[in-house]
Amino acid sequence: DQQVKQNSPSLSVQEGRISILNCDYTNSMFDYFLWYKKYPAEGPTFLISISSIKDKNEDGRFTVFLNKSAKHLSLHIVPSQPGDSAVYFCAASEPGNNRKLIWGLGTSLAVNP
């Protein structure tokens, strides 16, 4: 049951360039999407989110785009920095008080100096 898919297990980019991480979902009931960053031996850290009523949300170097018709979202990091090297998880939740998260498998980003 892969409701949230991150089809690229890894991505390598040069410092200063744009990193684009992709995520697809199948459940049309999802109304909130989040990106988390995770370093080894640490818990996931919230990065940025987007509601399904929007198509873009920006926070500094991070921008998330949502294409509801395609059930696709992407995270853009520009410019990429070596400290951005981590595993990035896409997660989604349905409406309701509980807000449990359904996760993708993650994409390991390596930003090379």
Next chain:
Amino acid sequence: EPEVTQTPSHQVTQMGQEVILRCVPISNHLYFYWYRQILGQKVEFLVSFYNNEISEKSEIFDDQFSVERPDGSNFTLKIRSTKLEDSAMYFCANRQTNYGYTFGSGTRLTVV
């Protein structure tokens, strides 16, 4: 910035033994969760806890699992009789009424 604290960071236990994973949540958060990640697999929802009771649990959260907030602060996950397949990273998470979760750094459980 408020943190979620999990202990221990690593627990090794023999199959069939009981383990208790502990979490000190952020004090004014209302929703509490346990998630786990088996090596190489997705992060999976286990259980959510609100108003001192379970609000939702996954199929993984069978009778071997239980959660408690025994003293109104600590939030614990107990596995009564561990199996090899319980080996995973277990993450505690909290949430206020908005959507933002705060995760702990996790407990790595190894069942041998």
